[in-house]
Amino acid sequence: MIKPAPIFKVCSQSEDVKAFLGDSPVRFYLFGFAPQSPTYPYAVWQVVNGAPENYINETPNIDGYTLQVDVYAKSASDARGVTSALIDAIEPHAYVTSYRPESRDDNTMNYRNGFDVDWLVNR
Template identity: 50%
Template structure:
């Protein structure tokens, strides 16, 4: 099971205007981003997850916590992409944590981190 983060975000017009759409969307699963991606871009990873277990019967949904990290050369695109992602995600999942807003020490890119809780029906 997997949270539909890519399907939801890559189909959203607001997200597409900033980081691309469909297979060209610069929303990468952890470890899948190219070495020097076009900016802005987003990396996501599952940081927690579990099935909704019951005493009787099989689980009917899975719960995921995803961490999203937005990168760009300057702060304005990071903020714009973060807002577009939240606008796409919040109708069906929950933003549950605002994380670091900083600069990557190696690339000097601006960075914003946030977490999303997603319940996926089986």
């Protein structure tokens, strides 16, 4: 059975993540599901690709996912703090493979930071 990467479960159990993103609920949303007027800071994640680990003589027992995580905050220090807390929560379970450039939205003046994760999930 194919299972999704447990990114929300792992991150929502981290005290450092909850210190930034709250705990009721944790403001770590599946892409497209953040509230229209969110409380800051918050983060979103999405699967950007996935594939089974195929073998020549047996069926796959692992699925690999690449996930994109984006953090939005009112200050650069909050964006960096949330990013660091999320990475610290994720790295014992998966691989951070790249960091995305920091940016600032011209209209809202909010900060954005992000990274990619490769996660192997046993079936």
